[in-house]
Amino acid sequence: xxxxxxxxxxxxxxxxxxxxxxxxxxxxxxxxxxxxxxxxxxxxxxxxxxxxxxxxxxxxxxxxxxxxxxxxxxxxxxxxxxxxxxxxxxxxxxxxxxxxxxxxxxxxxxxxxxxxxxxxxxxxxxxxxxxxxxxxxxxxxxxxxxxxxxxxxxxxxxxxxxxxxxxxxxxxxxxxxxxxxxxxxxxxxxxxxxxxxxxxxxxxxxxxxxxxxxxxxxxxxxxxxxxxxxxxxxxxxxxxxxxxxxxxxxxxxxxxxxxxxxxxxxxxxxxxxxxxxxxxxxxxxxxxxxxxxxxxxxxxxxxxxxxxxxxxxxxxxx
Amino acid sequence: xxxxxxxxxxxxxxxxxxxxxxxxxxxxxxxxxxxxxxxxxxxxxxxxxxxxxxxxxxxxxxxxxxxxxxxxxxxxxxxxxxxxxxxxxxxxxxxxxxxxxxxxxxxxxxxxxxxxxxxxxxxxxxxxxxxxxxxxxxxxxxxxxx
Numbered sequence: 001x002x003x004x005x006x007x008x009x010x011x012x013x014x015x016x017x018x019x020x021x022x023x024x025x026x027x028x029x030x031x032x033x034x035x036x037x038x039x040x041x042x043x044x045x046x047x048x049x050x051x052x053x054x055x056x057x058x059x060x061x062x063x064x065x066x067x068x069x070x071x072x073x074x075x076x077x078x079x080x081x082x083x084x085x086x087x088x089x090x091x092x093x094x095x096x097x098x099x100x101x102x103x104x105x106x107x108x109x110x111x112x113x114x115x116x117x118x119x120x121x122x123x124x125x126x127x128x129x130x131x132x133x134x135x136x137x138x139x140x141x142x143x144x145x146x147x148x149x150x151x152x153x154x155x156x157x158x159x160x161x162x163x164x165x166x167x168x169x170x171x172x173x174x175x176x177x178x179x180x181x182x183x184x185x186x187x188x189x190x191x192x193x194x195x196x197x198x199x200x201x202x203x204x205x206x207x208x209x210x211x212x213x214x215x216x217x218x219x220x221x222x223x224x225x226x227x228x229x230x231x232x233x234x235x236x237x238x239x240x241x242x243x244x245x246x247x248x249x250x251x252x253x254x255x256x257x258x259x260x261x262x263x264x265x266x267x268x269x270x271x272x273x274x275x276x277x278x279x280x281x282x283x284x285x286x287x288x289x290x291x292x293x294x295x296x297x298x299x300x301x302x303x304x305x306x307x308x309x310x311x312x313x314x315x316x317x318x
Numbered sequence: 319x320x321x322x323x324x325x326x327x328x329x330x331x332x333x334x335x336x337x338x339x340x341x342x343x344x345x346x347x348x349x350x351x352x353x354x355x356x357x358x359x360x361x362x363x364x365x366x367x368x369x370x371x372x373x374x375x376x377x378x379x380x381x382x383x384x385x386x387x388x389x390x391x392x393x394x395x396x397x398x399x400x401x402x403x404x405x406x407x408x409x410x411x412x413x414x415x416x417x418x419x420x421x422x423x424x425x426x427x428x429x430x431x432x433x434x435x436x437x438x439x440x441x442x443x444x445x446x447x448x449x450x451x452x453x454x455x456x457x458x459x460x461x462x463x464x
C-alpha cells in the first residue's frame with residue numbers, strides 16, 4: 001500500500017472513530033441505579049405545589065386557560081424560537097396520546113435527564129436543564145399529583161425545527177456539555193435558609209433562568225450572566241434583568257418582589273405583562289414562604305448589567 | 319416655495335391637533351392609573367389605614383380615568399414605534415381585541431365602583447380582580463423593551 005493509501009485508510013479510521021464516538025456521546029443517558037433506587041412513590045398533595053412552581057400548565061394547557069382548564073394538559077402552546085417552532089406535547093393522563101402509561105421512572109428520566117421512555121433525547125425547550133436540579137422526591141410528588149389529573153385525548157402536532165436542530169440525537173451532545181444537577185449560584189455554607197430554598201425554587205422547578213438568562217449561539221444559558229435578562233425567544237421584546245445589577249431590580253425590596261409574585265403589581269404599580277402573566281398566576285398559588293424565599297434568593301444573586309442590548313435611540317418612525 | 323412651507327405647516331398643525339406626541343400622552347395616562355392603584359395598594363399592604371371614603375374616591379378616579387380611554391386616538395397609526403413605547407404590534411393587528419380587553423378593565427372598575435370594598439380583605443379581592451384585568455391586556459398588547 002502506498003503512502004496515499006495509508007493516509008486514506010487512516011482518515012477513514014479517524015472519521016469512523018469520530019462518528020462512533022459522536023454516536024456514543026450523543027446517546028441518551030438515563031438516571032443511575034442509585035437515584036432510581038431512591039425514587040419512592042410521591043404524595044399528590046405536595047405535588048400540586050411543585051406543579052405550580054414548575055408552571056407546567058403555562059405551556060401544556062391551552063393558552064390562557066383558567067380554573068379547571070389549567071389541569072387539562074393536552075399541550076400545543078407553541079414556542080416560536082430561532083431554532084424553529086417547539087410544540088409542547090400532551091402530558092395528560094391519556095395512555096395513548098399523553099403520559100398516562102409512563103412509570104415514575106419514565107417520568108423522572110424525562111424531568112431530570114431529558115430522556116423519553118423510548119430512549120429519545122428530549123429538546124431542552126422542555127426546561128429539564130433546570131428541572132435536572134430538582135430533588136427526586138419532588139419529581140415523585142409531582143408525578144403523584146399529575147396522576148390525579150384528567151386524561152385528554154389528542155396528540156399535539158410535531159415540532160417544526162430547522163436543520164440541524166431537527167436531529168434529536170444531537171441534543172445528546174448538547175446535554176453532555178450543559179446538563180448538570182449542580183446549582184448555578186454558589187452560596188456560603190451558612191447562607192440563610194430562605195435564600196437556599198429560593199435558589200432551589202428559582203434554579204430548579206421555577207426554571208426562571210430559562211427566559212431571564214441570555215443564551216449562547218447553541219442555546220445554552222450563559223451562567224456568567226445568570227438572570228441578567230435576555231432578548232425574548234419570541235417576538236421582538238426583552239425579558240427583564242432580575243439581578244440587583246444595573247437595569248435590574250436592585251431597588252426592589254424583598255417584600256416588593258414577593259408582592260409582585262403574589263399580586264402582579266410592580267413597586268410603582270405597573271402590572272405584570274407578557275409571558276410573565278402566566279408565571280405570576282402560578283406563583284400566586286404558592287405558599288407565601290415560597291414567594292418570600294424566591295425574593296430572598298433574588299436579592300442574593302450576583303449583580304449583572306442587562307443581558308440584552310440597549311434599545312436603539314432615537315427610534316422615531318423606523 | 320412659500321406654498322410648500324404653508325402646506326407643511328398645515329400638515330404639522332393638523333397632526334398637532336390630534337396629538338403632538340401620542341406616545342408620551344398615553345404613557346402619562348397609564349402612569350395616572352398606576353398612581354391611583356398605588357394609593358389603594360397602600361391600604362391593602364397596611365402602609366395606610368383603611369378608609370372607606372378614600373377607597374370610593376380612588377375607585378371613582380379610576381373610573382374617570384378608564385372612561386377617557388380612546389384606543390384610536392391614543393394609539394393612532396404611525397405611533398407603533400418611537401420614543402420608549404412598549405406598545406405591542408398586536409394592538410394595530412387586532413384593534414377590536416385591544417378594545418375588548420380595555421372594555422373588560424372598564425367593567426372591572428365599574429363593578430368595583432358599584433360595590434366599593436368595605437374592609438381590607440374585600441379591597442384585596444377587588445384589587446386582585448382589577449390587577450387581573452391589567453395583566454390580561456398587558457399579556458398580549460405590551461412588550462418589554464430594552
